[in-house]
Amino acid sequence: MENKDLKKNINIKLILAIFALVCFVGGVPMIVIFAKLQPLLMVLGILMVIFGFYGSPILFIAYGSDRQLMRIYNAITIEKLTTNKEISTQLAMTEEQVKSCIQTLVTKQYLKGYLYDGVSLKNNEKIIMGNTKVSKCPNCGGKMTKTKDGYICEYCGNTIHFDN
Secondary structure, three states, X not given: OOOHHHHHHHHHHHHHHHHHHHHHHHHHHHHHHHHHHOHHHHHHHHXXXXXXXXXXXXXXXXXXXXXXXXXXXXXXXXXXXXEHHHHHHHHOOOHHHHHHHHHHHHHOOOOOOEEEOOOEEEEOHHHHXXXXXXXXXXXXXXXXXXXXXXXEEOOOOOEEXXXX
């Protein structure tokens, strides 16, 4: 389960970081070559060097930060790790770093369908059931019967309540 918004954001930051690096490398020869021939192109070279020198480190740091968010997102959605401790152990991070990253994922709405209490993640049944038609029980797969305030499983007795 991939988050297309997060992946798109990562790719954009990588492309911009590489572009800034190319500007830095290309700007130095432009300054030297066009110093006497074409002052306007020399100024463009200076601007490219400035953008590359200051922009590429910032953009590469932002890219790395988003890659870290993607690692945590994958640990939650693919590997089904739910607590700060499990995720920090798996990814060799501190629990505070994991907590901060999960809060960022939730704030930027990359991580949907989960409730986060600062320590662990739980599936948000209201969101999951609010967007789907219930015909099978999520616990046992049995047939769900509609009642006045939700659904009840005929086999295991699991109930799902409507939001009123």
